[in-house]
Amino acid sequence: LFLALTEAAERARSGERDANTLVAVMAREIGATPLARLDYAAVVNEATFEPIGVLDRPARAIVAARFPSARLIDNVALPEPAA
Amino acid sequence: VSATLDRGTIAAAVMDDLVAIEIDGVDETVGLARIVATTDALVVGTAVVREIMARVGVRTRSLVPEGEPVAASAAVIELGGPLAAIRGAAPLALTWLARCGAVASGATRPEAGNPIDAYAVRLSARAAVGHDGPSFLLEIDRGSGQES
Secondary structure: OHHHHHHHHHHHHOOOOEHHHHHHHHHHHHHOOOOOEEEEEEEEEOOOOOEOOEOOOOEEEEEEEEEOOEEEEEEEEOOOOOO | OOOOOOHHHHHHHHHHHHOOOOOOOOOOEEEEEEEEEOOOEEOOOHHHHHHHHHHOOOEEEEOOOOOOEEOOOOEEEEEEEEHHHHHHHHHHHHHHHHHHHHHHHOOOOOOOOOHHHHHHHHHHOOOOOOOOOOOEEEEEOOOOOEEO
16 A cells, blocks of 8 residues: 555655546555555645645645455655645 | 664564464454553563554554653553454554563564664663563453443
8 A cells, every 4th residue: 555655645746646546556556466456546635634636736646555355544645736 | 773763664564474363353442551561671662562453453652752661560552442452452462562662672673674663763762761671461441441
């Protein structure tokens, strides 16, 4: 999960602003993890936790995945959009 | 050697064990619990415990500063969240807390190339305790049992 979030944060740091692209990056990373089944991946408004489409405000990437005997969650703040 | 542990290092160290823990997904009871020292101990590795517990939706609050010695029966970390997740993740968290404390106190030799052991060694100079190694247990609050 942390690798998926780190990859999304790196993409955001490199200038990616499309939240759907970041979600796809996280989903692909988790999908490639043995035994993991993606529960959700999203980019949300840092203040409201509502999903957003474009990184034009402080945002957080969140993920959850099911493993055979546990469901794990994680999140990371995404780099602030350049002014 | 860093004075702190970064999340990437911790995640890499615990993830294989974390995905193998067993949590009762049906029981949604929430409550509070504490990790308590059963011997005199150095409290080292609270960031590892926080990482493990956070991944299963459990909040942690350190009751003792990282690297400080405590006496037996002292509560060192408070936990809040789903009790099934607390019970499921506790063995792994307790193992890491004991391991880090043992390395920091000199009871266990650090593993070469292990960044978490190296971090624990760094804290040993602050307050070494001479015993066979620390031990911790989980205490769930009486009265916990509130459905979420």
